[in-house]
Amino acid sequence: MRFLFCLLLPLALLGCGESTEKKSAGDTNGDSNKALVIGFSQVGSESSWRTSFSESVKAEAARRGIDLKFSDAQQKQENQIKAIRNFVAQGVDAIIVAPVVETGWKPVLTEAKRAGIPVVIVDRNMALDDDSLFLTRIASDFVEEGRKAANWLMEATNGTCNIVELQGTVGATAAIDRMKGFKEVIAEHENARIIRTQTAEFTRSKGKEVMEAFIKAEQGGKNICAVWAHNDEMAIGAALAIKEAGLDPGDDILIVSVDAVTDIFKAMADGDTNATVELSPHMGGPAFDAIEAHLQGKTDIPKLITINGDVFTQATAAEEYAKRKK
Amino acid sequence: MTNLMQHRLFLPLLALALILLANLVLSPEFFHLEVKDGRVYGSLVDVLNRSAPCALLAIGMSLVIATGGIDLSVGAIVAITGAVCANLLNSSFDTLPLVILAALAVGLAAGMVNGSLVSIFGIQPIVATLVLMVAGRGIAQLINSGQIATFQNDTFASIGIGSLLGLPAPVVIAAVVFLLVQFAMRFTALGLFIEASGCNPRASHYLGLNVRVIKFLVYCVSGLCAAIAGMVITADIQGADANNAGLWLELDAILAVVLGGAALSGGRFSLPLTMIGVLIIQAMSTTIIMSGIEPKYNLIIKSLVILVVLLLQSPSFRQQLRGLSGARNSLGGKA
Structure with missing residues (x-):
């Protein structure tokens, strides 16, 4: 595991430098050698479920060689909005948000949209009347x-x-x-x-x-x-x-x-x-799938992807x- | 008859009796008591058992409120104590006396922080204790590293689920703390000192009372009570939930003190009445669970009952009520 991480880290840093130079959706040709940079704004760590959710997304990102920029909002929306603005300023390839509350997201998502950065909502919902503001939503049923x-x-x-x-x-x-x-x-x-x-x-x-x-x-x-x-x-x-x-x-x-x-x-x-x-808690996989599909130019991504857990x-x-x- | 009605104990006891009586109609099983495995078992015992943590907090809170202060941090102290206990029990320092001493030390330390902010630095009590109310839960989460810390320790668990003299251990613990504090308040001059420094701090100071020390001490007692409550709550579920342990319990404790007829401005308190206040709150919760009322009505029912009890205790409201019944002679039976 650690070995894999050492291998991926320089790769990720390389990708980070590149993405600021030429960042446009069309440039990524599928499995190019350039690592994706994705920002993830998480609610916080208020429960053990939330912790395993964060861990799962991080592990999935490491497995796919994605450079994940993780931000813990400590249950505060203003921290999440700050984090999203930071991600936009850094010119990441995509943003994943697990919102703490439903309302108040329109302005910051509009900023991301203007910068051409796709946003994926995971877990809880956001109340948005314009569904062009986000790529898709991944949620449990x-x-x-x-x-x-x-x-x-x-x-x-x-x-x-x-x-x-x-x-x-x-x-x-x-x-x-x-x-x-x-x-x-x-x-x-x-x-x-x-x-x-x-x-x-x-x-x-x-x-x-x-x-x-x-x-x-x-x-x-x-x-x-x-x-x-x-x-x-x-x-x-x-x-x-x-x-x-x-x-x-x-x-x-x-x-x-x-x-x-x-x-x-x-x-x-x-x-x-x-x-x-x-x-x-494994919402990372479907979120990354949707982002990768979008960056490859696919347009048929559903606006709501539900995932189901097993009975134990x-x-x-x-x-x-x-x-x-x- | 009028003498009886004007007694301080009359109204709170009447309210408690009415809530309990409501159960005669709603769920008659409520009054069923039996002895199982050497302990009394039944809903009435549950009411006592579930009110123990709030009772412990309310004992400390009574003293603080009597000095004209307030302690908002007790719920957070419960969470910190729980986290400390659970983590110690999971470490190699898991002997019972050590864990209990550590918990009490944590509570005392928290009380000393509150006490010094209020008495030495002269910060308003509501602000001074708000600091720890907010920070305390953060500290507890830090100790637990954001998880619910669970433990397996039957001796410690018996603080929450064991029984003594046929009663649940929390009830016995709360009763002992109550008797100790009540004794110290009413059989020594301490209670008088506390009421005096709440009633008129300046006059008390000129009379030679060290008001600062008294204020400092009541916050320490409150911290200690919160630590005991924290142990009871943690032992009850054999786990420390930093987010939810003792959450909003400080408000229930304050409410109990007020239901017991204490003035929030200080100078007057009664521990027995506060205990009845605690029982009113818990009897109501248990009644709601037993009665099968839809959960969405819980809070409204609770607040309505409390409003009625508080109104009946208000002297001016009672005077108006008396005026009405005197004029029309129709409300006589209600008050």
Whole structure:
């Protein structure tokens, strides 16, 4: 790995010097010896998922020999706008932005457009009325994640299940869409229903608190067949609450969640939770694909590219945990 | 009857009783208690257990508010303490006394920073503690290197999930801290000194009270309480979440103190009433979870209940209410 990096670094520096001299989309003839220079403005590192997202993009860039200029915005939009302006001034070949909020991007994206630099939006959305301001958007399909979780659960329980739902933060897109996808599938099974639903704000301690109350409200948990949590953190909290109530999480009460953070693989390997749908952090590959296609002169790039994660279960949990643990 | 109604304890207790009674209608399981594995088990115990961290913060906050100050940094101190504990438990220094001492030292140090900013440098308390409120969470994230630090240590976890005398450990810890502080406040002159320096700092100074030292000390106590709360929260989920541990908990603590009838301008406080305030807040949260109300209404319901409790405590509002009922004789039963 380090060897590869040493090999790529001079190459990347070379590319950096060249790109300022003649920077126009038509010049790059596919696999020329010149490395692409791409600026990436990331939200920050507020969660372990975000960290693995950054790592994945960096690794993908290194693999393709792309010179990635990484900028951490520390959850502030003004830092992201500054970073984008810097990228434009440096004359990078393309810019990838993982926006922290939806609004307020038009002026700075117009600057990038005037400079002829394509912009790819990843993860969260931007509210833009003019879709010529960006090349494409790469995002996870939250509704599909909800469907996948529900499909797994319906298969595991033969469609008969009393489910309690731990929602994410009220109003968050991820929470609304995951709920929608899950309900769609549940509606097709007449013996499956959501008996209780409440927000646990995407956190472990709230997940535990809400689950504690649910267990007491449903005859000590006897009435609950499964927990559906909108993220892994809440699922881990729920597992703690179930254990403290003297029941066996993953057995007496099934737990299915979304995200696939490292900790959930340990919980699954220990038999405490059952399944998780990966919120894929690997958005770097599709983003670089789109940029490379654009620079080769292709025009048929869709404005929204969705990526889907796989369902992981206890069967592969131990193996995956060993792989993901640093 | 009128004597009873005018007692300071009457209204907060009535509010708490009404919230609990609402559960009789909404979810009768609420009052079900049983003994499981040598500990009492049920929703009422959950309310006590979940209110322990906020109660600990509110004890420190009461003293700070009594001196006319405010401590916004306690939520961040919770996060720092949690991060320190989790990382120590993952290192080779994982003996329980050492971890607890380190956590208390962190809380004390944070309290000393607040205390010296307020009492020595004379910075407004809301600004002085805002510094640590913002910076503290950053420090916690730095210690955790931006991740949620989890640990496996059953002895430390028992601070959050163990039980003592049949009650959850956090409840016992909060009760002991409450009794200690209440004893120091009401059976020594300390409580009087604190109220005096909040009521009229200049007069207290001329009377020979060292107001600076008292102000410095209350922030230290608040920091220590926050450290204990931090340990309870961290042990509860066996992990330190720098972003969310104790988030906005300082506001709940301040609210509890106010629900307990303390004046934010200082000079008056009551720890037992503050504890009832804490229980009101938590009973409401648990009620909402148990009742199956749609989550989007949570915050509105909470704020409405709090508004009503605060209005009923306001003397001028009660006077107007009395005037109304006297004139029309129709609202008599409500107040």
